[in-house]
Each structure stands twice: as C-alpha cells, then as structure tokens.
Amino acid sequence: MLTKVLIANRGEIAVRVIRACQELGIATVAVYSDLDRSALHVRVADEAFALGGETAADSYLQTDKILDAIERSGADAVHPGYGFFSENTDFARAITERGVTFIGPPPEAIEVMGDKVSSRIAAQKAGVAGVPGTTEFLTSADEVVAFGDEHGWPVAIKAAFGGGGRGMRVVRSADEAGEAFESARSEALKGFGRDECYVERYLTWPRHIEMQIIGDQHGNCVWVAERDCSAQRRHQKLIEESPAPAFPDEVRQAMGTAAVKVAQACGYYNAGTVEFLYQDGEFWFLEMNTRLQVEHPVTEMVSGIDLVAEQIRVASGEPLSFRQEDVSLRGHSIEVRVNAENPAGGRFLPSPGHITELMPPDGFGTRWDGGYESGDTVSQFYDNLVGKLIVWGVDRPTAIARMLRALREFRIEGIATTIPADIAILEHPDFAEAKHSTKWVEDTLDLTGVDASPAGASSGDDDPKVRRDVDVEVNGKHYSVSLWVPESASAPTAGPAPAARSRRSSSASSASAVGGSGAVTVPMQGTIVKVLVEVGQAVEVGQTVCVLEAMKMENNIMSDVAGTVVELRVEPGRSVGTGDVIVVLGPPA
Ligand code: MV4
Secondary structure, eight states, X not given: OOOEEEEOOOHHHHHHHHHHHHHHTOEEEEEEOGGGTTOHHHHHSSEEEEOOOSSTTTTTTOHHHHHHHHHHHTOSEEEOOSSTTTXXXXXXXXXXXXXXXXXXXXXXXXXXXXXXXXXXXXXXXTTOOBSSBOSSOXXXXXXXXXXXXXXXXXXEEEETTOBTTBTOEEEOSGGGHHHHHHHHHHHHHHHHSOOOEEEEEOOSSOEEEEEEEEEOXXXXXXXXXXXXXXXXXXXXXXXXXXXXXXXXXXXXHHHHHHHHHHHHHTTOOEEEEEEEEEETTEEEEEEEEOSOOTTHHHHHHHHOOOHHHHHHHHHTTOOOSSOGGGOOOOSEEEEEEEESEEOGGGOOEEOOEEOSEEEOOOSTTEEEEESOOTTOEEOTTSOOEEEEEEEEESSHHHHHHHHHHHHHHOEEESSOOSHHHHHHHHHOHHHHTTOOOTTHHHHXXXXXXXXXXXXXXXXXXXXXXXXXXEEEEETTEEEEEEEEEEGGGOOOSSSOOOXXXXXXXXXXXXXXXXXXXXXXXXXXXXXXXXXXXXTTOEEOTTOEEEEEEETTEEEEEEOSSOEEEEEEOOOTTOEEOTTOEEEEEEOOO
C-alpha cells in the first residue's frame, strides 16, 4: 500500500483526496502557490511545499517544481485531482520514471481517449456506437452536405481536437455547410492549434448521461452508476444527479456494460467516466474522461463506494474491493456546484473575493465538499468552484426537497455564488418532471429575476499580508524564516518594510468620497487589461472605460454617468479589488 501521497491540486478536490488518505492511514503532502499559502488544502495536509507563483501556469502546472516537492517530501504517489495534470501523459510518465505512482490510468489510455476521433474509433472497435457520423477528417463542405442528405439534417461539425463545445457548429441545411465548416475550423485552430473536423448527426434535445466505471490492474472493471449532468450552461455543469431520472433500468444495464467494454478496450484502470448522449431511449458514446470527476460524490452517495479510496487501492496494485454483483444502488443523490459567480440576470459574472462568512448546511443526507472556509479568499486566478453541496434522499422528490432546504440554509457572505440560480432550477417544474435537456438552462430557464448581490460584500482583502524575513536560531542551527503577517501588524522596527503587493489602491467606493462628479468602480477582483480613455476625455453614459480580466473572462467596465475624465487610477496590468475606483470623472464639458 502507498504510504505518502502528494496532491498536485488545490481547492475542494485536494481536500477530498486528503480526507480519503487520512482514513486510509496514508500521509499527505500539499503543494501551494503564493496565493494559496494558507489555503484550506494546505491547512489540512500533513506537510506542504511552496511552488511559488500566482497563476496556475506559474504554480500548479510547473512540472519541475512538483517533481522537486515529491523528492523533498519522499512521497511515493501523486494524486492529480481533476484539471491541471490529471490527463497529462508527460507528467504521468515523468513521475512513474522516478518510481513514483501516478494515481490515474495508464498513459496509453489517456492518449487513446485524448481526442474525439481516436476515442470514437476505440469505442466502435469495442462494439459501442457513437452518434452516427464519420471517423475521417473533413476535406470540404461538400462532404458535410453529402452526409446531411444521406442521414438527415441537422448535422454537427465537430473539432476532432476540440472540447467544451468549442469548434462545434450545428448545420441545419445544405446552404449553411460552407460557412459552418470554415468557422468550426478557424475556432478549432485558434482554440486548440489544430483544425481537423468531422461530422455527425445532431441530436436536438439530448440528455448528457455519463457512466462511472472503475478498473484495477488485474483486469477487473465494473460500472457503478450513471449521472445525469444535463443541467448545465455554456458547457459548465450546474447540477448533477444519480440515478438519471426517467431512465429505464434496461438502458442503465446496457449503458454500464457498454462503458466497461470501452474501458477494457483501452486497457483502462483507475476511476473513469464514459460520456453518452441519450435521446428517445437510445444512447451514443460521446467521449471518455480518464480522471476522477467533480461530480463523483453523487455516485458515492447512491452506491456507498468511496471512489477516491478505491482509486488509491487500485493504484497500489491491489484488486478492486468489490465485484460487479456487489454493487447495489439505493435512493437518489443530487450535487450542486457552488461557484463564485453572480448569476444575476442569467449573466454568471465571476465574483472572486474574500469570503467573510461561510457556513454550509448540515443535517441528514447533507454533505459539503468544500475548498474554502470563512476568511479565505477565492482568487481570480483559479477555478471559481467554492465547493459542492451533495444530498442523498430515499427518492428524487425527497432529494430535491432536501437540496432546496440545504441551499436556503447555506450562509455565504462576501462573494456572490450560483446558489440563487440552483434554487431556480430545482424549483422549476421542468426539472421536477425531468423534461430538461442539455439546452434547457440556456434556452428555456428564465433567470432574469435572479438577484445575487453578495451579502456583506467586502472590498477584497481587508488586511493584505506582507512578507517579513527573520533570521532564527533553533538548537544552534541557523534558519532564515519568512513570516506572512497582516500589513497593519508589520510596522517595521528598523529599515523600510517590504512593499505590500502592488494592488489595493484606495478603497474609496463612492463618488462623493473621491471628490469628482462620479467615479467608475470595478464590480469584481481582477486585472485591468485595457484602458480605453485618457485624462480630459469626455465619457458618455454606458461607455466602456476599461477592460477587466477576471477568471479568464474579459469584462467591459462602463461608466454609468457622463463626465470628463479627471483622473485615471489604473494602467494595463494593474490588479484591482472589488469596489476599487479606476476612473474619476468631473462634470461633463
Ligand atoms: C452533440 C450534441 C448533439 N448532437 N453532438 C457539446 C460538447 C461536446 N463535448 C459534445 N456536445 C454536444 N454534442 C451531437 N451529435 C449536443 C452537445 C451538447 C452538449 C453535450 C453534453 C453536455 C452539454 C451539452 C450542451 C450543448 C450541446
């Protein structure tokens, strides 16, 4: 059995894995970026190693720094969580070459399932059909027309190396084919560096149903249960559940068998998910995710199987602790993703910032897999998942009622979250009757009335920390120690204090406080990427003055008054916090 696991991840999934290790008596090693110095996953791990850097690219994606932490900690295995290095074969090979176990599948399986066409071919070979379509790359729009005329319209053009819906185009008739082919190709090239596309029949009201499987290194592979992830927006899942509602048991059995065949065809071991589209009683292979997924807890709740513990067992070389006939499912489970996003008006704007209070709900059948506690900060640089609320109930109506109760009990202040949108979905009769599809949230659900202004919003970090380097002597040995202390408590005793990080300008947030006739403030923490006005310029109501990047999205910051720019407080590259004044306006000329 493994003895010490390094978790190459952060947030709720790092905490989830650490908890499983603790239960198995395995020591845990966290790694952390500069911004995560005192994050929850660092607080709960036995040891933690700094990676340096703020962005994911400068920290959690630095192979050498992680290899160094493995070396220094003596970890004998790495759990990659999801995202980051979880499906990176270079990383998996780099650690296994050092004799360290990768808690994941064999790299060859990651490769086969790594693109849409090669995974479709692998599934087909295993006797599992994808949506009717081609497995050859398109060379012209004429081939799209020929396919549509033969199999019927609409059809979907998809980027072979795409993902998350990027590089996908729906073509309703022959005359749309040329333009759709060109735009799919150019989006794929821009997004993924490769423009190969293929075509398949387009399903107009499908549900996204995925099957959890797990295999060991002795050839055993079982399916556990399916999850319905149809409640999503722009390819971001909002709510997941198991079992899928209105899903006949014979379809479940057939889908489970198909998923195991796909996994075995690529020599898979570890936990994995085979995704299908389901419509009118039929299902088709879509892709396979060769990692533990965000929504794995709903499967755990209905099966009683600890998927992370089982991953660790099979990575150690042990056989699965149960057989297919031992799996029995009971009741219904729902998961809601609590994201730091403001769903007001259906816009889902990123809402990073300081969580002044976080008190998750509790009670029978209620589970919170969180990555943050009160006082923690959700940074604009990482995924904005605060945590996942999962409930179990004896049946679906009980689970829905329990989730609504739990969401209303949830106290979270300082940031806006997706909770009000989740309540709107769970209260909707279409959801109760399982009439929703993957297009329902965007096409049918009305979120215009949703208001989610963060309760008790703060203006970012209340007291930013600064670094103080101190020389200490322990048992006659000299160490240089870095202390991170609140700025207010760091009055220098000699010499100048190191500068606080260059952000947090004035925290003035109202026009009167800054003396002009108006001030433009930013609604969320982020980085200014463009300044579109200059001092002396006239600004109209609704005019964009700056572009703010937050959580990988660009947001136009507009003035809600007319005036003349008298002061510019930011420049491109500057970090700002919620409520910071960026432009001061005088009276219109
Ligand atoms: C489809 C489809 C309908 N017909 N393929 C979108 C992302 C990608 N991974 C697959 N996607 C889809 N492929 C055919 N032939 C509808 C979708 C789709 C979707 C799939 C799963 C979850 C959410 C979705 C939202 C919109 C469209």
